[in-house]
Amino acid sequence: MWYFRSPRVFAFGEGALDYLKEIEGHRAFVVTDNTIVKLGFLDLVMEKLKESGKEVAYFDGVTPEPPEDVVYESLKIAQKFNPDLIIGLGGGSVLDVAKVTQVLFEHPDLPMLEIMPLTPITIKKTTLIAIPTTSGTGSDATASAVITNSKENYKMELNHPVLIPYVSILDPVLTKSLPPKVIASSGMDALAQAIDGYTVQWRNDFSNGLAIHSTRMIFEYLPRVYENPEDSEAREKLHNAATISGLAWSNSFLGITHSFGHAMGAVFKIPHGITVGIVLPYSIEYAMKTHSNLYGELARAVGAADSSDDDKTATIKLRNKVVKIMKEMEVPRSLKEYGISKEKFDKNFDDLVRLTSESAVNIFNCREPTTEDMERFWHYMYEGKSIDF
Numbered sequence: 001m002w003y004f005r006s007p008r009v010f011a012f013g014e015g016a017l018d019y020l021k022e023i024e025g026h027r028a029f030v031v032t033d034n035t036i037v038k039l040g041f042l043d044l045v046m047e048k049l050k051e052s053g054k055e056v057a058y059f060d061g062v063t064p065e066p067p068e069d070v071v072y073e074s075l076k077i078a079q080k081f082n083p084d085l086i087i088g089l090g091g092g093s094v095l096d097v098a099k100v101t102q103v104l105f106e107h108p109d110l111p112m113l114e115i116m117p118l119t120p121i122t123i124k125k126t127t128l129i130a131i132p133t134t135s136g137t138g139s140d141a142t143a144s145a146v147i148t149n150s151k152e153n154y155k156m157e158l159n160h161p162v163l164i165p166y167v168s169i170l171d172p173v174l175t176k177s178l179p180p181k182v183i184a185s186s187g188m189d190a191l192a193q194a195i196d197g198y199t200v201q202w203r204n205d206f207s208n209g210l211a212i213h214s215t216r217m218i219f220e221y222l223p224r225v226y227e228n229p230e231d232s233e234a235r236e237k238l239h240n241a242a243t244i245s246g247l248a249w250s251n252s253f254l255g256i257t258h259s260f261g262h263a264m265g266a267v268f269k270i271p272h273g274i275t276v277g278i279v280l281p282y283s284i285e286y287a288m289k290t291h292s293n294l295y296g297e298l299a300r301a302v303g304a305a306d307s308s309d310d311d312k313t314a315t316i317k318l319r320n321k322v323v324k325i326m327k328e329m330e331v332p333r334s335l336k337e338y339g340i341s342k343e344k345f346d347k348n349f350d351d352l353v354r355l356t357s358e359s360a361v362n363i364f365n366c367r368e369p370t371t372e373d374m375e376r377f378w379h380y381m382y383e384g385k386s387i388d389f
């Protein structure tokens with residue numbers, strides 16, 4: 001038996017924020033961050049909520065790659081306010097904090113690390129609404145949340161069906177002011193997730209179509225948005241594509257872009273999208289030896305390769321297309337290029353390998369890496385050398 005899980009409603013396109021007026025509820029607690037407040041988006045959302053007679057409270061203290069403390073701060077305010085609606089308004093970090101706040105609001109004694117598939121958890125008092133303001137993580141459609149364990153300096157990959165928001169609101173007006181670096185970083189996350197979603201061991205009939213379509217859309221619209229953020233058609237399409245990518249991988253899973261990426265992010269404090277972007281071309285090269293059939297199939301389906309190309313040729317073309325987009329958006333291709341010194345890399349090497357091997361996602365990758373492979377992979381990714389093993 002298999003499952004396909006998704007939010008109950010997606011409200012998308014221009015004006016989608018108006019859906020907030022239709023949602024039943026009396027007390028809305030908004031989780032967000034400082035940038036969103038400054039951009040005026042919190043006011044915009046609160047206005048819509050108040051127009052439909054709802055009481056509103058908010059927490060605006062989410063930080064990037066959020067640690068547990070931030071979740072507990074958010075929880076404290078939620079407990080005081082006692083909401084029946086919890087709304088995440090922001091990028092992936094904000095949405096993840098909102099998701100975990102909801103679970104802990106309903107189960108205050110649950111240790112965060114127990115938000116895992118086999119733990120029985122039910123949600124009874126609140127409805128979760130996700131409003132992404134970046135086009136990347138697709139967290140508004142997924143059963144996952146990533147919270148940094150600051151004591152042990154690693155990223156907790158929480159996963160449970162209750163983390164899927166009830167409603168996802170995709171209003172492109174919210175992505176109008178994104179700086180190019182954020183467009184690139186979040187776009188690379190969406191792309192890595194879409195490609196992983198198609199090639200992992202748990203790929204299935206339901207997720208495959210979504211993974212193909214989101215990959216195709218990201219290839220088409222990410223460079224357009226990066227080039228011209230005023231291109232409203234491209235912005236709307238990219239916003240939808242990121243969520244479709246989330247929907248795909250949440251129902252199949254992620255591969256080694258995210259085990260290496262999470263380790264890189266925890267150790268060197270590099271933004272998530274850049275980390276998985278750096279890994280992506282190497283993860284495609286690594287899979288070539290055993291699974292070029294999957295990448296070749298995807299490459300042909302999204303138009304990155306010709307229908308007459310064999311699997312290996314098509315896989316190389318897919319990888320080249322990814323690299324081309326990275327170069328256009330000035331995303332570094334190696335740790336060295338990112339500016340990590342060899343000394344710093346060597347000093348942290350054991351931690352990088354340990355954190356990578358401890359990630360839950362390796363086992364889903366089409367070619368499951370051994371520890372020895374991980375060690376070599378890190379060296380190649382530091383230098384910017386194509387994987388040949």
Ligand SMILES: [Fe+2]
Nearest residue numbers: 137189193276
């Ligand atoms: Fe990601």
